[in-house]
Each structure stands twice: as structure tokens, then as C-alpha cells.
Amino acid sequence: MTELSSLDQKINQVFAGCVVRKDLVKEIRGNAIVPSYVLEYLLGQYCTTSDEDSIQSGIQSVKEILSQHYVHKNEAELVRSNIKEIGRQKVIDKISVTLNEKDDTYEASFFNLGINKVIVGSETIKKNPKLLVSGIWCIAEVEYYHVEDPKVVPWLLTSLKPIQMARSDVEGYKEGRKNFSMDEWIDFILQSMGLNPEVFSRRNKFIQLIRLIPFCERNYNLMELGPKGTGKSHIYSEFSPHGMLLSGGEVTVPKLFVNNSNGKIGLVGYWDCVAFDEFAGNQKKIDKALVDIMKNYMANKTFSRGTQTMGAEASMVFVGNTSHTVPYMLKTSDLFADLPDKYHDSAFLDRIHCFNPGWEVENLRSEMFSEGYGFVVDYFAEILRALRNDDYSSDFNQYFTLGEDISTRDKDGIKKTFSGLMKVIFPNHDATEDEIKELLTVAMEGRKRVKDQLLRIDSTFDKTNFVFFKTNEPTKEIPVQTLEEIEFADIYYGLEATKPSKQTHEQNGDTQGKQAMLTSSPEVTEKPLEEGHKEIKENQKGCSFNDLVQPYLKGAKKLSITDPYIRNFFQQRNLMEFLVSVVKINYPTEEIEVHLVTIQDEFKGDKQEENFLKMKDSLSRYGLIFTWEYDEAKTIHARHIETDTGWKISLDRGLDVYQNFGGDAFDVLTYLPELRACKAYEVTFIKLGK
Structure with a gap:
């Protein structure tokens, strides 16, 4: 990055020393298999600046630290040998500890280094109890001291520092927040999550933000189901040292809650957030006793250890992949259809505080990742943890x-x-x-x-x-209303008594049951056109713009379109798509004239003119005479379509109604606009000359 955006400039000014450029994580990761918060912890020591020379120097320092101290599993034997020869060395590794009751000692295991039964002092355990549950990433100094007694392990742990911040400055964080608008702050948080806010709609930004709630809200129960590759589990494995992601979605009662044989508390006693990955899957074998205990914990924040009742504060997150589309699930069963049978239980599901619509999130692509500045994640994780008290x-x-x-x-x-x-x-x-x-x-x-x-x-x-x-x-x-309720109204309601009124359908621009998007529309009696107003929700599908306005264009011989923003390629593509729909109404027996009033692009005016000429030549063969003019004064702001039959269609977004969908030749969305996610927009139909 060479030039900082205005948001990045403000971020660096207000939160100097607490932020880092997010693309640096990929640059330093190499083949180190560690969570992002470990890498950002190191970046936070050397790269919390916007000065490019300092950043490059810091990157080199972090790479050297990883090279010298991070233990790769395939090099563990070499590292152990070096420690023996040199006597001691600092390593970056995941360390877990168990209690050896026979010898009354705590013994550490190093995940990558491959050494076990390393003695750990009680004071270290008191300061870092999570060492006893699944382990934590640490910077540790290890010594080698061999003695003749075969029972004595030669490895000694002389120091241990967890890779996470020691404290959080919540008041400074809150004071810094005052310098940002709501939109700026949301974009800042998305960049802190490693995402590029420019490619996410406002609604999709909220879907991402909901994923953070388990880290700042105690005993919060969240479920998110959706297609593969949308980043559902990433936040719970990479974002915070206070979260634990359980792969496979399968876990035992002793591991999660309590082991009654030895009284050892499970994950919910040590972690702020316990997430179950790959939670969906009808074939999974689930322990009914686990489900029953989980129901009680999710409802009452307690679980039983024999006759004793215990409490915990861990939030529960369930993420999984769906195997069917939303309309298919609504038509055949429900949106929880892919869950294992024992979890497809009304008493369990009623404990879920929020069902995040993962099917609305697009598969992650390279341009979705941020190159801007965001909080060093362990700093932000500590802030969120502190806010759990409020x-x-x-x-x-x-x-x-x-x-x-x-x-x-x-x-x-x-x-x-x-x-x-x-x-x-x-x-x-x-x-x-x-x-x-x-x-x-x-x-x-x-x-x-x-x-x-x-x-x-x-x-x-x-x-x-x-x-x-x-x-x-x-x-x-x-x-x-939920968005799928609006999109698929005719199949969303299982009972006749719960179907929405005709008025509700019309308020949401859904007059013909759009859930049947891929099937032929039923024959409907053409109704007289009426004045009215329709609102389309952000991310809503099944409401092609052309279908919405097409009835008001029938019978017209002349149309005028006023839209100042027909400059970028996607805007011109939308215009062409609209004009093709006009051709469909009239071809082959009728001709129609369409005149566009717009503003010439200041930098790409030649290309804009060239594309308009291409449209004109192509459309003229099919009975559409396309003309255009530029408003030289650049005073037009309102966007609308007028017909010679007396209708004015007022468009608050003009023709720019679809979210970015790429437009690749092999993308279904290129050919089926009714399947595209829309931006939020409003359309008003006005009868002129009444």
C-alpha cells in the first residue's frame, strides 16, 4: 500500500500503536500453522505504524523471530538437538498441561516440539489456567539438563508467556470511538476482522458483526448455517485467544462440561466462546446426554456435577454447512434440516438467541480480504472480553x-x-x-x-x-420480517393461518410469489395498473428490476430515462439489460424509442460514448431506437423513467439496483437477474396528467 485512505489515516491517528495493516499477516505467515492472533501479536510489537520503512523493518524482525523460534513439526528433532547443544532456547509453540496426581506435579506437553512431562510450577498454572484445557500458544524458554536418573525428564521450562495482551484500555478505546461515524466504525471493525468493507453490503456487514457477539456477550447462543467457503468458522479459530473451535462438531460431556470421575471442569469453564464447527450433518452420532446437559446450560447457564450445580459464562456457537438451497428447505422441511436428529429438536433450538443467515454470505474471494488497517486482534479481543461485564x-x-x-x-x-x-x-x-x-x-x-x-x-x-x-x-x-420470508412468502408459512396478507406481499415488492424463481410463472389475470410505492430490502432476491417495472412499459412507444450515473461498466451493463427487456416487450411487431439523459464521465467519457454506440447498433436491429444526451451543467440528481402512456417511475437508485456479482460468463447470476442479491432501493409509480 502506498497511499492511505481517509479512514486509514484517521485509524492511525486515533489508535496509534494499536492497529496493524491486515495484509501483513499473509506476508509473514509463510508455512507457519498458527492462528492469526499469534502473528498479529508479533506484528503488534514491531509494525503498529503507518511508516512504510518502519513496517518493512518490522516485517523483517517478525520473520526472523518466526524463523528462529517457531517450531515446525517436521523440524522438531533438529530444534530439540539445538536446545541440547546450546543449553536453552525460546520457542513459539502450543503448550498444554496435565496434572500428574501420582507425583503431585503439573506436566507440560509441547504440541510441535514433541516433548512431554516437562515440569511446570503451580504459580504458572494459577496465572494461566487455560493451559489445563486444550492448551494455549506461548513464547516459552526451554532448557535441557540431563541427569542419570531415568525417571527425571531432561527438559526444563524456565519461562512462559502466553501470546495475548496482559490488559486492555477500555476507556481509551471508548474515547477513540468518538472520532468515528457509525459507518466509519463498522468499516474499521470489518478491517479489524481482516475483511474489505468496500465489497460487503450493509446487511452483510451486520452478518459479519454478529459473529463477534459471542466474544463480548456472556452465555450467548448463536447458530449460523450456510454453504461452504463463506468463512463461518474462521473468526472462532483465528480471531481471539479466548475462543475455542471444536472441529467436527462432536464432543463429549467431560470435555465440554465436567468429568465426574475427577471433578475436572471442561471447556465452558475456561473459554469465553466455544464454537462447534461442521455442526450440521444428518449422519453424525450424537450423545443424547450431551444434548440434554447442553439444553440446560444454554437456558440456565448451569450444568450438574453429580449432585452439585455449577455455572459458567461461555457462549455457544454452532456453525455448519447446508446441503440444499433456502427455498428447497422451506418447501420440504425447515432451515434447520441439515442438523443431526438429536439437535433437530425444538427444545434445543428454542435456546438459540440468533440464527445468522449464512446463506446470504458469498464465498470468500481474494478481493474480500482487507489491505487496510485494523485493530491488532489480541488488543480488540481483550476489549471485547472486558465488555462482557457490561x-x-x-x-x-x-x-x-x-x-x-x-x-x-x-x-x-x-x-x-x-x-x-x-x-x-x-x-x-x-x-x-x-x-x-x-x-x-x-x-x-x-x-x-x-x-x-x-x-x-x-x-x-x-x-x-x-x-x-x-x-x-x-x-x-x-x-x-426475515429476508427469506419476503423472498419466498408463498412457501415460508407452513400453516394457512400464518400466511401474510396481500398487503404485506405488495409492501415488499413480491406480488407473484417469487419463490418460484426458476420455474415458469403461473398464468395470472392481468390487473389494471395502479399508483404505488415498493421497497426492496438489501440482499433480497427474487425481485428482478425488469419484472418490477415491465408492466408499466407495455404499450409505450417512447421512453425517457434520466439517470446521472451511467458511467461505470456495471451501470452500463444494467442499462443494456433493461433495454433488452424493453425489446422483449415489443419485438418483433413493434418499435420503440428510448432516450437517455445522463452525465458524461469526467475521466472515461470516450469509453462511455463508445459503449453507448455499441448499444445503439445492436438494439436498432430489434426495433429499439436508442439515443442519449449529456447534461453539461451536471445538475440532474433525480432518477426516473417516463413513458408516453403517462407513467413516471421514480427510482431512488436509478438502474443501479444489484449488488456486485462479477458478471463472469460461467456465473448463473449473469443470466438470471432474479437470483441476484439487490441493494436496498425504492420505486414509486406515478400516473401523470390525472
């Missing part, structure tokens, strides 16, 4: 009230998700009414997704009306 769940009460229909368990889920989002985005409790409304809506949708699927699984659950009210307008409902 409660932000009542911050919305000054502005909003939840509907009376919402149960206590539903409210708990909503409040915990809302509290977590507030901690991540507004740690100073300073969100405005509109900002709180946005966060509360996200939180309610996450819980509503759980409850709506429970209705399909267990008929004893009552349908809940997820609404909230302004505190000063207690009679005016603000409804909340």
Missing part, C-alpha cells in the same frame, strides 16, 4: 417497546443480540434513535428466524407477531 440490553427502552406478543425467551434472545451489537458498534451508549432502530431490527430478525422455523418443527409453539413500537407512539406497529 449490559447494553436496555438501551432501546428510551425509544422503543417490544410487542406484548413476544415471549420472555424471545425477548432474551433479542436483547442479548441487541446488547452485543451495541457493544461492538456503540460502546459509549451514544446511538441515535434511528441507529438503535436499525440494530433492534437486526436483533429481532435473528430471533424471528429461529421462532418461525420452530413453528414448522413443533406445532405446540404459538405464532409470534414480531413487532415493536415507538415509546411515544404505542399504537403504531413497526413489523420485522
Whole structure:
């Protein structure tokens, strides 16, 4: 990177010494198989600066440290030999400790170095109890001292330093937050997660932020299911030294909760977040006793050790891959369909506070990773951990009230998700009414997704009306819907009594049951056109822009399009796609004239003109006469389409309605716009000359 963005400049100014350039992790990783927080810990010692010379010097220092001290498994024998010959050496390794009751000693095992039964003092264990549970990454100094007694291990641990910050400056963090707007802060946090905020929609940014809540909210139960390759588990293995990712999604009661034979507490007693990877899979063998204990823990934060009840604060995260599309699952079963049978249980699933829609997240591509600045992750992890002590769940009460229909368990889920989002985005409790409304809506949708699927699984659950009210307008409902409820309305509701009204469909631009996107549309009686207003949600699919406006174009001989932003290639592609849909209406028996008013691109005006000429030549063969003019004064801002039949279609985003989808020749989205994720936009249909 040569020139810093305005956001990166502000980040370096406000949080100097606490941030690092995120692309450096890949540069120094090499073949070291260590979590990102280990590498960023080292980068944080040498590269927390924006000065390029200092960064390069720091990178070299970190590479030398890794080269000299990180133990590769295939070089372990050589490292052990060096320690024997030299006498001592510092190593970077994952270390775990067990208690040898026979000898009344603690014994350490080095994961990569391959040495065991290294004596550890009790004081070290008191300071670092996680050594006893799955182990932690450390910088350790090891000595070799051989004696004749074969019972004595020659390896000595002379010092041990966990790779994580000793303390966190929460007040300084909160003070620094005041320098950023909400949008800037969200982008900053995404960069801290290693992601490029420029390629994520606002809704997808919130999906990423929800993944952080288990680190800052105690006893938070989160589930995320979706396709492979979307980064569901990455955050729980790489982001924080306080999180534990269990591969395979299978674990025993003693490992997770307590071993009744020796009284040893399991993972929930030591980690802030325990995540189950590959949680889905119908063929997995699951211990019913584990499920029962987990139900109690997720509901009451307690578990039993014989006759004694114990408590813990670890949040539980369940991530897994789906094997079917969302509409298929809704048509045949439910969105929890891929879970093992013993977890496909209404009592277990009702404990989930938020169901994150992993199917909305695109597969991670190279351009999705950040090259900007973000918090050194162990610094940020310590901040999030400190915020677990605070409660932000009542911050919305000054502005909003939840509907009376919402149960206590539903409210708990909503409040915990809302509290977590507030901690991540507004740690100073300073969100405005509109900002709180946005966060509360996200939180309610996450819980509503759980409850709506429970209705399909267990008929004893009552349908809940997820609404909230302004505190000063207690009679005016603000409804909340999940995105899949809007997209697939005709199959989302399993019971006739729960189907939405026609009015609800029309409010969401879904007048013909868009869940049948890949099947031929049923014959419908053409209705008279009416004035109206439609809102499309961010990430919504199944609402092709062309299908939305096409009925209002029929019979027109002339169209005028006003849109100042037809400059970039994707905007011109959208225009061409729209014009092709106009051809479909009229070809082969009719001709139509379409005139565009736009603004010429300041830097690529020649290419813009060239593309318009190509459109004109191609479209003229099929009865569409395309003309255009540039507004030289550059005063146009409104975007709309007008027809000679008296209709004006007002477009708040113009033709720029789709999120970036690449446009590759072998991408299905290139050919089926109804499957593309939309940006949030609004369309108003106005009859002129009434």
C-alpha cells in the first residue's frame, strides 16, 4: 500500500500503536500453522505504524523471530538437538498441561516440539489456567539438563508467556470511538476482522458483526448455517485467544462440561466462546446426554456435577454447512434440516438467541480480504472480553417497546443480540434513535428466524407477531420480517393461518410469489395498473428490476430515462439489460424509442460514448431506437423513467439496483437477474396528467 485512505489515516491517528495493516499477516505467515492472533501479536510489537520503512523493518524482525523460534513439526528433532547443544532456547509453540496426581506435579506437553512431562510450577498454572484445557500458544524458554536418573525428564521450562495482551484500555478505546461515524466504525471493525468493507453490503456487514457477539456477550447462543467457503468458522479459530473451535462438531460431556470421575471442569469453564464447527450433518452420532446437559446450560447457564450445580459464562456457537438451497428447505422441511436428529429438536433450538443467515454470505474471494488497517486482534479481543461485564440490553427502552406478543425467551434472545451489537458498534451508549432502530431490527430478525422455523418443527409453539413500537407512539406497529420470508412468502408459512396478507406481499415488492424463481410463472389475470410505492430490502432476491417495472412499459412507444450515473461498466451493463427487456416487450411487431439523459464521465467519457454506440447498433436491429444526451451543467440528481402512456417511475437508485456479482460468463447470476442479491432501493409509480 502506498497511499492511505481517509479512514486509514484517521485509524492511525486515533489508535496509534494499536492497529496493524491486515495484509501483513499473509506476508509473514509463510508455512507457519498458527492462528492469526499469534502473528498479529508479533506484528503488534514491531509494525503498529503507518511508516512504510518502519513496517518493512518490522516485517523483517517478525520473520526472523518466526524463523528462529517457531517450531515446525517436521523440524522438531533438529530444534530439540539445538536446545541440547546450546543449553536453552525460546520457542513459539502450543503448550498444554496435565496434572500428574501420582507425583503431585503439573506436566507440560509441547504440541510441535514433541516433548512431554516437562515440569511446570503451580504459580504458572494459577496465572494461566487455560493451559489445563486444550492448551494455549506461548513464547516459552526451554532448557535441557540431563541427569542419570531415568525417571527425571531432561527438559526444563524456565519461562512462559502466553501470546495475548496482559490488559486492555477500555476507556481509551471508548474515547477513540468518538472520532468515528457509525459507518466509519463498522468499516474499521470489518478491517479489524481482516475483511474489505468496500465489497460487503450493509446487511452483510451486520452478518459479519454478529459473529463477534459471542466474544463480548456472556452465555450467548448463536447458530449460523450456510454453504461452504463463506468463512463461518474462521473468526472462532483465528480471531481471539479466548475462543475455542471444536472441529467436527462432536464432543463429549467431560470435555465440554465436567468429568465426574475427577471433578475436572471442561471447556465452558475456561473459554469465553466455544464454537462447534461442521455442526450440521444428518449422519453424525450424537450423545443424547450431551444434548440434554447442553439444553440446560444454554437456558440456565448451569450444568450438574453429580449432585452439585455449577455455572459458567461461555457462549455457544454452532456453525455448519447446508446441503440444499433456502427455498428447497422451506418447501420440504425447515432451515434447520441439515442438523443431526438429536439437535433437530425444538427444545434445543428454542435456546438459540440468533440464527445468522449464512446463506446470504458469498464465498470468500481474494478481493474480500482487507489491505487496510485494523485493530491488532489480541488488543480488540481483550476489549471485547472486558465488555462482557457490561449490559447494553436496555438501551432501546428510551425509544422503543417490544410487542406484548413476544415471549420472555424471545425477548432474551433479542436483547442479548441487541446488547452485543451495541457493544461492538456503540460502546459509549451514544446511538441515535434511528441507529438503535436499525440494530433492534437486526436483533429481532435473528430471533424471528429461529421462532418461525420452530413453528414448522413443533406445532405446540404459538405464532409470534414480531413487532415493536415507538415509546411515544404505542399504537403504531413497526413489523420485522426475515429476508427469506419476503423472498419466498408463498412457501415460508407452513400453516394457512400464518400466511401474510396481500398487503404485506405488495409492501415488499413480491406480488407473484417469487419463490418460484426458476420455474415458469403461473398464468395470472392481468390487473389494471395502479399508483404505488415498493421497497426492496438489501440482499433480497427474487425481485428482478425488469419484472418490477415491465408492466408499466407495455404499450409505450417512447421512453425517457434520466439517470446521472451511467458511467461505470456495471451501470452500463444494467442499462443494456433493461433495454433488452424493453425489446422483449415489443419485438418483433413493434418499435420503440428510448432516450437517455445522463452525465458524461469526467475521466472515461470516450469509453462511455463508445459503449453507448455499441448499444445503439445492436438494439436498432430489434426495433429499439436508442439515443442519449449529456447534461453539461451536471445538475440532474433525480432518477426516473417516463413513458408516453403517462407513467413516471421514480427510482431512488436509478438502474443501479444489484449488488456486485462479477458478471463472469460461467456465473448463473449473469443470466438470471432474479437470483441476484439487490441493494436496498425504492420505486414509486406515478400516473401523470390525472
